[in-house]
Amino acid sequence: MFAVEVRDHIMIGHSLPSPVFGPAQGMHGATFTVDAAFYTEDIDDHGLVVDIGLATEALTEVLAPLRYQNLDDVAEFKGKFTTTEFLCRHIFDGMAGFARSGRLNDGGRVKKLRIMLHESHVARAWYEGAI
Amino acid sequence: MFAVEVRDHIMIGHSLPSPVFGPAQGMHGATFTVDAAFYTEDIDDHGLVVDIGLATEALTEVLAPLRYQNLDDVAEFKGKFTTTEFLCRHIFDGMAGFARSGRLNDGGRVKKLRIMLHESHVARAWYEGAI
Amino acid sequence: MFAVEVRDHIMIGHSLPSPVFGPAQGMHGATFTVDAAFYTEDIDDHGLVVDIGLATEALTEVLAPLRYQNLDDVAEFKGKFTTTEFLCRHIFDGMAGFARSGRLNDGGRVKKLRIMLHESHVARAWYEGAI
Amino acid sequence: MFAVEVRDHIMIGHSLPSPVFGPAQGMHGATFTVDAAFYTEDIDDHGLVVDIGLATEALTEVLAPLRYQNLDDVAEFKGKFTTTEFLCRHIFDGMAGFARSGRLNDGGRVKKLRIMLHESHVARAWYEGAI
Amino acid sequence: MFAVEVRDHIMIGHSLPSPVFGPAQGMHGATFTVDAAFYTEDIDDHGLVVDIGLATEALTEVLAPLRYQNLDDVAEFKGKFTTTEFLCRHIFDGMAGFARSGRLNDGGRVKKLRIMLHESHVARAWYEGAI
Amino acid sequence: MFAVEVRDHIMIGHSLPSPVFGPAQGMHGATFTVDAAFYTEDIDDHGLVVDIGLATEALTEVLAPLRYQNLDDVAEFKGKFTTTEFLCRHIFDGMAGFARSGRLNDGGRVKKLRIMLHESHVARAWYEGAI
Secondary structure: OEEEEEEEEEEEEEOOOOHHHHHHOOOEEEEEEEEEEEEEOOOOOOOOOOOHHHHHHHHHHHHOOOOOOEHHHOHHHOOOOOOHHHHHHHHHHHHHHHHHOOOOOOOOOOOEEEEEEEEEOOEEEEEEEEO | OEEEEEEEEEEEEEOOOOHHHHHHOOOEEEEEEEEEEEEEOOOOOOOOOOOHHHHHHHHHHHHOOOOOOEHHHOHHHOOOOOOHHHHHHHHHHHHHHHHHOOOOOOOOOOOEEEEEEEEEOOEEEEEEEEO | OEEEEEEEEEEEEEOOOOHHHHHHOOOEEEEEEEEEEEEEOOOOOOOOOOOHHHHHHHHHHHHOOOOOOEHHHOHHHOOOOOOHHHHHHHHHHHHHHHHHOOOOOOOOOOOEEEEEEEEEOOEEEEEEEEO | OEEEEEEEEEEEEEOOOOHHHHHHOOOEEEEEEEEEEEEEOOOOOOOOOOOHHHHHHHHHHHHOOOOOOEHHHOHHHOOOOOOHHHHHHHHHHHHHHHHHOOOOOOOOOOOEEEEEEEEEOOEEEEEEEEO | OEEEEEEEEEEEEEOOOOHHHHHHOOOEEEEEEEEEEEEEOOOOOOOOOOOHHHHHHHHHHHHOOOOOOEHHHOHHHOOOOOOHHHHHHHHHHHHHHHHHOOOOOOOOOOOEEEEEEEEEOOEEEEEEEEO | OEEEEEEEEEEEEEOOOOHHHHHHOOOEEEEEEEEEEEEEOOOOOOOOOOOHHHHHHHHHHHHOOOOOOEHHHOHHHOOOOOOHHHHHHHHHHHHHHHHHOOOOOOOOOOOEEEEEEEEEOOEEEEEEEEO
16 A cells, blocks of 8 residues: 655644643644655556645645634634544545545545644554545 | 654663573663654544644643653563563553553544664664554 | 753643634634753763653643643733743743753752644744753 | 664665656655554564564665665666655565565564655655555 | 744755765665754744744745755756755755745744754764854 | 764663662663764865765664663673663763764864754654764
């Protein structure tokens, strides 16, 4: 199995309003370094898993609504805890939608994605799944 | 599949007394940067794979008996070669025990762990398995 | 000249309310990986620039009031733009105070500090100065 | 499952002569940091996945024909696009050949390899497969 | 003294036609991760060393003529050895010109720059100087 | 001012027999990632600070007597605390000797060195000085 992975980052604010989150209950924030990996069984005639320009464009587009946002104010996150894990899945869903739309121009070869968010130099989370 | 990974490190001494290990047969040592990844099928109602505080506490507790030790003097390692791979498995076993004890407070959702030890900027090892 | 550097991190929220900051004007946040370097002309009888335990304790203590905070609500930051550069200097001042208090137990040998904040994988800032 | 991974790097020149590659069509180049991971079900009597010296030797040997080369001049790459993905597979094939030759001295325990090429601080690719 | 540093990268081809360069005499290439640091004595009323957007724009503009190029074909490099050190200085000169033009909008506060090129995971070079 | 920096690593054992070192008093060890930086005022006719092959050879030679050693058994370290800072200076002295011997073939242009030892992902030390 082949994979190509590209990196970007976002800086967001949010609160995690439950005693479960201890000192992180109030408004604070994070820089998330975001790695998006695209998996295919084989490479195409140009030796590609996926066009890296389109892969980067997909990630830029999916991250745009989050960039410099207070996630507490994002309508679709109301009532949700915007943990690192939750955001991995949210970004996965956006990337999977982009892939299924055909805009990756991959002929449907991308079958799996992994979205990894590094929240600090000592903690990270990821979600991977079929699309 | 979701995962959360936390990082800590230990500094240990040991010898690897077999000709197989060439220049590393005598007493020397290593800094191991240790990454512990916890895998679940889904996130819980708080958007969590596992409470990151408890995950970190588990790793701290499992590493404590190794921290600043001469592994040649650790009773349970007598007659063993304490290679990076061996230590991955040893730490995995400790972490799996912690998880099975219920102290991760994860409702038994954590089904798999991966323990990765970076021994230098050019070499690392890991063990992953179901718990 | 000798130096020892230790690392910690904080996750904070803040806004940067001026058109100068473009998309970063509203409430958002950051993970700052913080490196604190201590400089001395020479090492002491134990071969130390500074006790690394005390150096780490100093950094933990100085970062504590910032950890998981909304910097817009921190009284001493009212009317200030809490940029990465500004925070470098703020943390420097706290660390310099710790050093001058004698609590580093360094016999006054630490003459200079550098505080570096990594705000993402592509941007960082630092402040260095005599204490 | 266990794994050991070793790292090396190569610096190569190449062109990617198709409009698909946009600004990268002409002669340019890359530093590839190369990670080679060896997977086994278990460790041997010496606590090893594989002798790390032999693993490193394998990687050095497989990378040698690429080191400081203009890949456009390498006979076996004629008519191929030497993308990062393509090179992952090429190096995988060389490493798999080394493993199958018995020169890893692993008793046939290494069943899977992963070859990862980091082409920049924001992009990487890998190929993994059974050998 | 304050500093802000931003990162970008370029992928180039070149040859180093002198026996001094041993195996690197022929056409090959490199990925250079480029860090540009801007130094000031103090921060401005917005808490800034320099607008990070303009700093990034400066680096993008200065790197543009090198991106995906065969440096052997760049007119101003004729008769030069385009070593990592040489390129540090070349990029420094471009960045210093940008700064002196007033386009950093820093009121002439930026007095020093450092340009660092990482050529691999084990080697890097830099040039720093007043502007 | 120009600089070139190369990286290597060593794995050593040692004890730090004084109550000052708390849990690190007994036999333990470390992986030290070692960065050696060479500074010159200008580059030579080949665009070099120093021949990177010779720089790497110097570092390899200076580190050789430490590699895989128990530093408690190294004669010249008797009665010394082999802290990270101490080792920075020890390696600096070896590198400075190499440089002064003329074996760097730099025409005496290298005027300053910096030796940095990373002892973990959260701590490092360095020594820099004129040669």
